[in-house]
Amino acid sequence: MPENEHHDPFEDRLTAALRDAGDGFDTDMAALTAGGQVRGRRAQLLRRTAVIGGAAGIALVGVGGALLVPGGDSSANQRPAAAAARSASASPAPARAFSGDDLLRIFKELLPAGEFSEEAAQGTDSPTLPYARVVYDDSEGKAALGISFNRMEPGSPEARELTRCPAKALVAYDDCTSSRLSDGSLLMLYRGYEYPDRRADTKRWSAELVTAAGQHVSLSEWNAPAEKGAPVSRAEPPLSTGELKEIVTADVWRRVVDAIPRDSTPSPTGAPEAPPQGAAGETIGKTLAALLPDGLTVADRGGQETEYAYLVVDDGKGRSLVQINVQPDMSDVAHQLYGSAETLPDGTLVATRKGPGEKGAEGVVMWTADTMRPDGFRVVISAFNTGAQHEDATRDAPALTVEQMREIALSPKWEELR
Amino acid sequence: MRQGRADEYAEFAAARAGHLYRSACLLTAGDTHLAEDLVQETFGRLYVRWGRVCRVGNPAGYAQTVLTRTFLAHQRRRSSRERATDVFPDLPGAVDGDAPLRLTLMAALARLPAKDRAVIVLRYWEDRSVEQTADVLNVSSAAVRTRCSRALGRLRELLGEDLAEYSRP
Numbered sequence: 001m002p003e004n005e006h007h008d009p010f011e012d013r014l015t016a017a018l019r020d021a022g023d024g025f026d027t028d029m030a031a032l033t034a035g036g037q038v039r040g041r042r043a044q045l046l047r048r049t050a051v052i053g054g055a056a057g058i059a060l061v062g063v064g065g066a067l068l069v070p071g072g073d074s075s076a077n078q079r080p081a082a083a084a085a086r087s088a089s090a091s092p093a094p095a096r097a098f099s100g101d102d103l104l105r106i107f108k109e110l111l112p113a114g115e116f117s118e119e120a121a122q123g124t125d126s127p128t129l130p131y132a133r134v135v136y137d138d139s140e141g142k143a144a145l146g147i148s149f150n151r152m153e154p155g156s157p158e159a160r161e162l163t164r165c166p167a168k169a170l171v172a173y174d175d176c177t178s179s180r181l182s183d184g185s186l187l188m189l190y191r192g193y194e195y196p197d198r199r200a201d202t203k204r205w206s207a208e209l210v211t212a213a214g215q216h217v218s219l220s221e222w223n224a225p226a227e228k229g230a231p232v233s234r235a236e237p238p239l240s241t242g243e244l245k246e247i248v249t250a251d252v253w254r255r256v257v258d259a260i261p262r263d264s265t266p267s268p269t270g271a272p273e274a275p276p277q278g279a280a281g282e283t284i285g286k287t288l289a290a291l292l293p294d295g296l297t298v299a300d301r302g303g304q305e306t307e308y309a310y311l312v313v314d315d316g317k318g319r320s321l322v323q324i325n326v327q328p329d330m331s332d333v334a335h336q337l338y339g340s341a342e343t344l345p346d347g348t349l350v351a352t353r354k355g356p357g358e359k360g361a362e363g364v365v366m367w368t369a370d371t372m373r374p375d376g377f378r379v380v381i382s383a384f385n386t387g388a389q390h391e392d393a394t395r396d397a398p399a400l401t402v403e404q405m406r407e408i409a410l411s412p413k414w415e416e417l418r
Numbered sequence: 419m420r421q422g423r424a425d426e427y428a429e430f431a432a433a434r435a436g437h438l439y440r441s442a443c444l445l446t447a448g449d450t451h452l453a454e455d456l457v458q459e460t461f462g463r464l465y466v467r468w469g470r471v472c473r474v475g476n477p478a479g480y481a482q483t484v485l486t487r488t489f490l491a492h493q494r495r496r497s498s499r500e501r502a503t504d505v506f507p508d509l510p511g512a513v514d515g516d517a518p519l520r521l522t523l524m525a526a527l528a529r530l531p532a533k534d535r536a537v538i539v540l541r542y543w544e545d546r547s548v549e550q551t552a553d554v555l556n557v558s559s560a561a562v563r564t565r566c567s568r569a570l571g572r573l574r575e576l577l578g579e580d581l582a583e584y585s586r587p
Contacts, residue, residue, distance in 0.1 A: 036461020
């Protein structure tokens with residue numbers, strides 16, 4: 001019972017009535033949790049480079065599309081003119097809806113002959129994004145396959161990011177190609193692992209397609225009957241990269257994306273739920289490099305289109321990965337991030353941490369300085385004692401101390417990136 | 419996700435699914451399909467940022483916050499197309515079956531604006547304080563109090579002061 005200065009018996013009765021009514025609802029909880037994991041996994045695939053270090057944006061946004069497709073971006077003006085023109089002329093004509101069963105049927109028709117089980121799908125009229133997944137057996141072992149759909153701003157930084165091979169400093173994989181097809185679509189074919197640290201041999205191969213009209217189709221396959229938690233059932237996933245390409249580029253999928261209701265994805269100018277604009281990753285990287293103490297050289301660099309950058313620095317004792325997120329409007333999660341943080345006289349919150357790395361590599365430590373200005377502008381820097389966080393430690397400590405990172409994060413230079 | 423983390427996540431999801439689903443059913447005023455979607459979306463988001471969620475502590479509270487905000491974001495988008503409070507049918511009269519309470523209560527909740535419903539669920543189902551409710555909804559405590567007393571008044575009007583006929587014997 002909530003505390004209440006003027007106790008009202010109606011509130012007691014309401015509490016009891018809500019209990020009774022709420023307790024009467026029941027459903028298949030295992031299916032709910034499994035469905036949640038699939039969505040999480042899908043979001044993670046789409047934000048592959050964003051989850052590194054766990055410092056990625058955690059701004060809470062709308063269902064589905066808004067989470068995966070940030071709205072307007074500071075570097076949107078780099079959009080190729082051809083793609084922009086095409087998007088402007090692509091009118092949102094009403095499209096036929098596809099049910100989950102439709103998606104499963106089409107998906108299975110496109111796959112080579114085999115046995116199917118554990119089918120699940122969500123159609124285009126669902127409040128969240130459509131997908132289909134099956135366990136497929138071509139007689140050489142069961143394999144999970146999944147395809148999902150989304151719409152995005154054509155030619156946008158997000159579209160390029162999704163179809164650009166990840167930096168080897170960040171993710172271990174076997175091979176990856178990124179190309180532009182004759183119809184203007186961007187396609188990435190990727191052969192890597194479910195777990196970047198390779199603690200299990202689960203392979204994940206995928207194809208990411210973003211058409212010139214902004215239709216995004218994501219196809220993944222595993223050499224196990226589930227993405228996670230299932231033993232490997234075969235040496236490799238069943239479909240070759242050639243087959244992945246053929247299936248992901250099938251025309252029918254573009255109609256599926258077109259059938260996703262317009263208002264379930266943010267408009268190009270940014271829906272109310274769209275995350276706020278962030279600074280360009282390139283600018284963040286440059287600013288960080290300029291703020292490094294003397295004696296460090298930058299051996300490698302990279303990042304995302306917005307809000308995130310990394311540098312691999314060397315102080316003469318070996319490479320050390322330094323990553324940074326610069327995020328506006330994070331005040332809604334301040335109390336979660338900075339529970340016991342130090343508060344500076346101007347109201348800026350500062351938390352520092354020393355912990356293990358997050359990718360499970362041997363001996364890796366991650367040191368972090370996390371700061372938030374009173375208006376929610378967050379600068380968080382982490383440094384590792386290795387040049388790539390999925391690789392084992394190559395030195396005792398990161399090349400930057402927590403104190404140095406704190407100083408860098410609190411620099412007034414970041415104000416220029418707002 | 420590391421195996422330890424993945425196990426922790428799976429354990430958490432299994433333990434909290436029931437409660438989150440029931441919360442979602444109340445938030446959606448008995449729309450169980452939407453409730454299932456919202457819970458899956460919530461789990462999806464927790465999955466992506468599980469490492470962070472663990473570090474900040476109280477994942478159960480965080481999950482409830484994500485669920486509530488996911489629900490409100492969904493309602494905001496939907497409200498541009500329809501006015502939910504105008505289209506619900508009259509309260510059921512003579513209700514049959516085992517669940518008169520649930521149906522009547524859901525019909526009454528459905529008549530509240532989404533944010534008011536969220537306040538009621540957080541305060542009286544989740545036992546959150548006014549301040550905690552304000553945190554979840556990103557509004558001031560005063561706004562929560564206002565919404566709460568307005569929603570209580572409306573429920574009182576719809577359900578009757580004593581609620582007795584809806585309570586279990």
